[in-house]
Amino acid sequence: MTATSIDRRNNGRYRARYQASDGKWRSNTFDRRIDAQRWLTNELAKLDRGDWIDPQAGKVLFEEVAERWLAGRVTLRRSTQARDRSYLNSSVLPHLGNRPIGSVQPSDLEAWIADLIAEGKAPATVQKAWQIASGVFRLAVRDRLIALSPAHDVRLPKIEHKEPSVLTVDEVMRLAAAIDPRYRALVLVGAFGGLRIGELAGLQFRDFDPDRDMIRVRRTVSDVRGEIIIGPPKTAKSIRNVVLPHSISEQLVEHIAKLNEPEPEAWIFPAPEGGPIRRTAWMRRVWKPALTGANLNHNLGTHTLRRSQVALLIAQGEHPKVIADRLGHTSVRTVLDVYGHLYEGADIEAATRLESQIASHSNRADPPGRDIGR
Numbered sequence: 448m449t450a451t452s453i454d455r456r457n458n459g460r461y462r463a464r465y466q467a468s469d470g471k472w473r474s475n476t477f478d479r480r481i482d483a484q485r486w487l488t489n490e491l492a493k494l495d496r497g498d499w500i501d502p503q504a505g506k507v508l509f510e511e512v513a514e515r516w517l518a519g520r521v522t523l524r525r526s527t528q529a530r531d532r533s534y535l536n537s538s539v540l541p542h543l544g545n546r547p548i549g550s551v552q553p554s555d556l557e558a559w560i561a562d563l564i565a566e567g568k569a570p571a572t573v574q575k576a577w578q579i580a581s582g583v584f585r586l587a588v589r590d591r592l593i594a595l596s597p598a599h600d601v602r603l604p605k606i607e608h609k610e611p612s613v614l615t616v617d618e619v620m621r622l623a624a625a626i627d628p629r630y631r632a633l634v635l636v637g638a639f640g641g642l643r644i645g646e647l648a649g650l651q652f653r654d655f656d657p658d659r660d661m662i663r664v665r666r667t668v669s670d671v672r673g674e675i676i677i678g679p680p681k682t683a684k685s686i687r688n689v690v691l692p693h694s695i696s697e698q699l700v701e702h703i704a705k706l707n708e709p710e711p712e713a714w715i716f717p718a719p720e721g722g723p724i725r726r727t728a729w730m731r732r733v734w735k736p737a738l739t740g741a742n743l744n745h746n747l748g749t750h751t752l753r754r755s756q757v758a759l760l761i762a763q764g765e766h767p768k769v770i771a772d773r774l775g776h777t778s779v780r781t782v783l784d785v786y787g788h789l790y791e792g793a794d795i796e797a798a799t800r801l802e803s804q805i806a807s808h809s810n811r812a813d814p815p816g817r818d819i820g821r
Contacts, residue, residue: 449491453483463487468494469501504592505549509583510540512548516579516586525676526669531579538563538576539583548587553597556580560601570604577603611785612751613758614638618743625740627733632702633716634737636662637752639695639759641774644749645669646680648724652703653711660696662689664775668723675723685775757786 450466456476463483464474473490477483493499513535520528542559543551559580563573577598584596614622623634633647642650645667654663664687669676680686691699703715718724719732730749738745753774760770767779776782 449494451487451491453480453487455480465490465494467501468499473502498594500591500594502549506547507549507587507592508544509546509548509551510544512587512590512592513540513544513579513583515590516583519586524669524678524681525671529671534572534576534579538568538572539580543580548584549593551584551597553599553601556597556601560603564604570606573604574606577601611754612744612747614743614751614755616759618741619752619755621741622737622743626737629719630716630733630737632699634752635695635698636691637749638755640689640691641753641756642689643667643681643685643753644726646685647716648714648726649677650715651711652708652713652715655699655703655715657696657700660691660693662691662699663687664689668726670725670727675725677723680775682775682777684777687772687775689773754786757782761786 452464454462454464456462460476460478461480461483462474462476463486464472465487467473475483475486477486490499517528517531517535520531523531542562543555546555560573560577563576568576581596581598584593584598587593588596619634619638623631626634636642636650637644637647640662642662642664646664648668649664649666650662651666654665655661656663664680664685666677667680667685669678699715706713706715706717714723716724718729726749734749735745738747757770757774760773767782770776771779771782774782
């Protein structure tokens with residue numbers, strides 16, 4: 448049974464005390480005995496329910512809990528950890544880092560979001576920063592530092608949907624012709640195979656089967672703060688085999704022949720200085736000049752190649768499941784959510800096909816003049 452007491456102090460106030468589950472005594476003082484008893488009863492009820500929180504626990508600074516949260520994400524990809532660290536340092540800790548985590552109220556978070564918007568942060572950046580802060584508060588609840596997370600019912604800026612930029616076949620070919628010849632095949636495999644830039648950078652000789660026009664996506668290369676990280680693809684679904692159009696496979700055969708690298712583990716698209724390409728430097732030295740040379744938008748990223756593959760597949764009527772599997776998406780929903788606008792006109796085509804079936808039925812109907820009532 449929990450030890451408790453209420454006594455009157457020399458100053459006339461009432462002190463309520465109880466021995467918490469950690470063996471330490473907790474106390475509070477009140478002007479009236481009834482208030483002291485009410486507080487004590489409430490604290491004892493929390494102990495009985497098992498949801499008692501040490502009032503001192505919430506004095507831990509937000510930044511300390513944030514470091515624990517980040518350390519707990521070691522199972523994630525290094526690039527994801529680096530991204531989270533960047534958001535944490537730039538958008539979260541400057542506003543919340545030195546606050547005791549138990550002192551943060553929903554109104555404080557609303558003010559923080561307003562500050563981020565005033566600083567000109569993009570809606571997507573604000574939402575990502577919010578997700579990270581929410582994760583820190585969830586950890587604080589789990590570790591019994593606070594009873595409830597304040598990260599509720601705060602209005603976030605909406606992310607305006609922008610139709611992704613895609614290239615036509617002619618534009619892909621222009622880009623392939625304009626880029627450093629060592630990466631012509633990379634452009635073609637990216638646009639007609641749908642690989643991410645990290646997957647393209649991770650291709651080795653042993654991943655290409657020219658007899659079947661097939662490449663095996665088994666690894667990805669990322670550049671995390673100047674360090675090359677070689678690891679598995681983004682998701683389990685991303686580990687896949689992709690069949691290339693035969694003409695693109697032939698281009699890849701020619702490309703590999705020029706490399707004169709017989710080792711199975713040699714990179715298909717190495718950096719100019721050898722080894723896997725470093726995305727940031729490669730984009731600056733190779734990709735951007737190629738966009739200029741092809742008279743394309745200088746702001747297009749390498750993901751444009753992958754999006755262009757989707758647009759081409761949709762235009763030729765491929766089923767979303769086929770597209771999702773080819774790109775390594777875990778769900779067809781991703782294809783529909785991101786590229787749904789490219790299906791515009793599909794409803795008209797569906798109605799036209801239905802009308803064709805109706806017309807075919809009408810042509811087989813009973814000849815005119817037959818008395819149906821007999």
